[in-house]
Amino acid sequence: MSAIDFSDPATIAFLTDALTAAGVEGLEISRPDGQLRIVTSGEGGAQVAVLRAPGSPPVVMKAPLAGHFCAEHPAAAATPQTLPRSVSDADLLGFIRVGHVLLPLRAGRSGVLTRLLAEPGALVGFGDPLFEIELPS
Secondary structure, eight states: OOOOOTTOHHHHHHHHHHHHHHTOOEEEEEETTEEEEEEOOSTTSOEEEEEEOTTOOOEEEEOSSSEEEESSOTTSOOOOOOSSEEEOTTOEEEEEEETTEEEEEEOOSOEEEEEEOSOTTOEEOTTOEEEEEEOOO
């Protein structure tokens, strides 16, 4: 049996939905490589925390679909991103452009944005690495 990938948003969403449907208020899983905590009770919906073990590698954000990678909104003034910088889970990190459509890329987790892994304007495929985020330990 393979290990569950707790960095996969689909896996976390599935676990959250299953816990909510079962009436379970929360779950915490600890492994040598990190910790996952899901709390489904309380206001504001489910809360998910993925905690890294000290020395764990950073999280790599990957492209959700193929398109042209934009580190900034194309209409914004060209100001290069200063790295490293702190980001929250809701921060907008860039876009994937497909024709005239822009898909926003949110951090999805709080931490420190340390590296840009794709060149702005580059054609990226599904799953190509875009950003590296160091999670708090």
